[in-house]
Amino acid sequence: MIKINPLMPVKAKITEIQKMTDIEKFVTINFQDPTDQTKFKYMPGQFIKLGVMGVGEAPISICTAQTEKTGLELCIRNAGRVTNAIHKLEVGDSVWVRGPYGNGFPMEDFVGKDLLLVAGGLGVAPIRGVLQYALNNRERFGKICLLYGVRNYDLMLYRDEILEHFKHGDSYDVKTYLSYEDETDKVFMGLQQDMNDRCIHGLVTKLFGLLDPQDANTVAILGGPPIMYRFTAMELDKLGVPPEQIFMTLERRMRCGVGQCGHCLVGTGKSIKYVCKDGPVFTQWDAINTKGMI
Amino acid sequence: MTALLLKVLGKDKLPRFFDILKNHGSVFAPVKHGEKNHSFQKVDSMEKVELNYNRTMISPKKMFIAPEETIFTFDKKKEIYIEPEESSEKLVMFGVHPCDLHALNLLAKVFLEEFTDTLYSSRRDRTLIVGISCSPDDFCFCKSTGTSFASEGFELFLHDIGEKYLVRVGSPKGLRIISENPDLFTELGDNDLDQFKAVENERMNSFKKSIEMAGLQDMLDLSYDSQIWKEYGDRCLGCGSCNMVCPRCRCYDVQDNIDLNLTTGERVRRWYSCMLQDHGLVAGGHNFRPSAYERIRNRFNCKGSLREDMPNCVGCGRCSVYCPADIDFLEIMSKIRGESQ
Numbered sequence: 001m002i003k004i005n006p007l008m009p010v011k012a013k014i015t016e017i018q019k020m021t022d023i024e025k026f027v028t029i030n031f032q033d034p035t036d037q038t039k040f041k042y043m044p045g046q047f048i049k050l051g052v053m054g055v056g057e058a059p060i061s062i063c064t065a066q067t068e069k070t071g072l073e074l075c076i077r078n079a080g081r082v083t084n085a086i087h088k089l090e091v092g093d094s095v096w097v098r099g100p101y102g103n104g105f106p107m108e109d110f111v112g113k114d115l116l117l118v119a120g121g122l123g124v125a126p127i128r129g130v131l132q133y134a135l136n137n138r139e140r141f142g143k144i145c146l147l148y149g150v151r152n153y154d155l156m157l158y159r160d161e162i163l164e165h166f167k168h169g170d171s172y173d174v175k176t177y178l179s180y181e182d183e184t185d186k187v188f189m190g191l192q193q194d195m196n197d198r199c200i201h202g203l204v205t206k207l208f209g210l211l212d213p214q215d216a217n218t219v220a221i222l223g224g225p226p227i228m229y230r231f232t233a234m235e236l237d238k239l240g241v242p243p244e245q246i247f248m249t250l251e252r253r254m255r256c257g258v259g260q261c262g263h264c265l266v267g268t269g270k271s272i273k274y275v276c277k278d279g280p281v282f283t284q285w286d287a288i289n290t291k292g293m294i
Numbered sequence: 295m296t297a298l299l300l301k302v303l304g305k306d307k308l309p310r311f312f313d314i315l316k317n318h319g320s321v322f323a324p325v326k327h328g329e330k331n332h333s334f335q336k337v338d339s340m341e342k343v344e345l346n347y348n349r350t351m352i353s354p355k356k357m358f359i360a361p362e363e364t365i366f367t368f369d370k371k372k373e374i375y376i377e378p379e380e381s382s383e384k385l386v387m388f389g390v391h392p393c394d395l396h397a398l399n400l401l402a403k404v405f406l407e408e409f410t411d412t413l414y415s416s417r418r419d420r421t422l423i424v425g426i427s428c429s430p431d432d433f434c435f436c437k438s439t440g441t442s443f444a445s446e447g448f449e450l451f452l453h454d455i456g457e458k459y460l461v462r463v464g465s466p467k468g469l470r471i472i473s474e475n476p477d478l479f480t481e482l483g484d485n486d487l488d489q490f491k492a493v494e495n496e497r498m499n500s501f502k503k504s505i506e507m508a509g510l511q512d513m514l515d516l517s518y519d520s521q522i523w524k525e526y527g528d529r530c531l532g533c534g535s536c537n538m539v540c541p542r543c544r545c546y547d548v549q550d551n552i553d554l555n556l557t558t559g560e561r562v563r564r565w566y567s568c569m570l571q572d573h574g575l576v577a578g579g580h581n582f583r584p585s586a587y588e589r590i591r592n593r594f595n596c597k598g599s600l601r602e603d604m605p606n607c608v609g610c611g612r613c614s615v616y617c618p619a620d621i622d623f624l625e626i627m628s629k630i631r632g633e634s635q
Contacts, residue, residue, distance in 0.1 A: 004412070005365070005366075005377055005411070005412040005413075006409035006410065006411065007365055007366075007411075007548075007561075007563075008366065008375060008377070009375065011373060053368050053370050053373070053375075053550075054368065054370055054550055054552040054556075054559050055550055056548070056549065056550045057548070058577060077578070079577040079578035080576075080577025080578065081577070082577070083577060094373055096375070251576060252574070252576065252582060253573070253574055253575060253576045253582070255546065255547055255548045255566075256546070256548070258408070258409040259404070259408070259409070260404055260405065260409070260411070260544065260546070261545060261546045261547070261548070261566070262543075262544065262545030262546070262566070262568060262596075263545065263566075263573060263574065265568070265592065265596055266582075267595065267599070268511075268514050268515040268518055268595045268599070269510060269511035269512070269513075269514030269515055269595050269598040269599045269600075270511045270512050270514065270515035270599075271515070272595060272596065272599040272601050277408075291515065291518045292518075292582075292592075
């Protein structure tokens, strides 16, 4: 038996780059070897280790749902050494991939449920994969609500896609709600003027005031910073969504992605988790039970 | 069938036993290192081996996960990562204590089960492990952690029962050594088992340190906001010595080093420490454990947890022995349990 080192990456080529904001790029990559492509089966919420030769690797969440289409789409914020190097690459350049890692969102458990998606900032990237998955299998899921909070229009990610859902989503039963923090933002002020029951000034948690009552058939799926999770969980509690039906994805320092290097460890003696292997998707119940998680 | 798996080896035959081990590979055994310490080093004769040692500073984990090692080399022009050719040298670890055997069993769970680390796997496959019994000193508490006796994870294990060793066989490789050397390993005498039990009982009664592990996981959870962490966080120097000497600590960092030609280089893996400031730091500048008290709390919760279905501590006492700030593992755990102030 040929043993393959689990830390060995495979080569992929960048096939598309779009500037999303001043610090975020939308990058599509394709595996060089078709067998790597075939082997690569993933669920929304899983992540890869993306590397640049000579620089290093960084954990990056996949922001698509798997389809026949071959490209793997990633939203990459220029935040550290590796992502800075990725931002300097061009179409045709090579990157190195390991994964997919982590548990991902249990999409098949959500079948028949209403989905309440809540995203803040860069946390929208994995949520986009969840939404794509649900839209690709639209009849298998109930009502879908997307709540997205941004600082301003310039920092909004997947602008065109989300505004498309915002304006036309009702026709395929996706209600989109937007919140913005910069009260001088002209674009959002315009959106609010047109649809003040869908777009308001404030934090993403303020959008819960606009929602219809939810019932126990709702599954909430969150992507954002830990502070958003704490406050969103309180709002969801008020709406009657139980903690085991609230799913969130976490970020930690990760070197290996396979539960060995120890950096992503979180919790206490009673409940201790590797975010890379046991997560990165956890429920609100896990967060209550595992101290230090959010 | 006991007769197959239990033999006796006279202490006078140790040099011959050592020669047999040498035929199976380079022998690493505890030797005296400086005034007080011991270290697993390559030895060529039995004379240098100190089987009567308390603990080595660095545990046998160093033989399986190197403190620093190249996991790949790369070439940017050729666009290729290459695994370095792994040595095929046969190795023998002679004189491993039960606590360290238990530690290796946990490392095997982490590095061999779900994602098999090829380096670890290769090294374990070509290493023969011979354990040896020991008696507790002022720092040992392996009786509490359930690791004072090893029943697996070795080829052979030597129990000192006075004039001779009771030899326990732990693997087919071990059995082969026994059967190939019938003149060296003899059948048990009439009193050998009684003598073994007497020695074991005396050993188990001679522990000076202990900690109740049952329920410790919950006590740690209840102490999440305790002042204890601040108190010891202020004392901790953040040097990471406790992690280096711990036989079950396995955190590693990965770093890419590029050569001066800017084309070739290597990806290096090295032991890392959860007590260092950047252990929880992510890109963008957020640190999930920015303060010393958060890091020491994380370490103790990790040690006390049952993450791999066993405590992450084997009671070897190394972290307490080698802490330059004299932070005592059991002192903290005893405060966590509310046994002392």
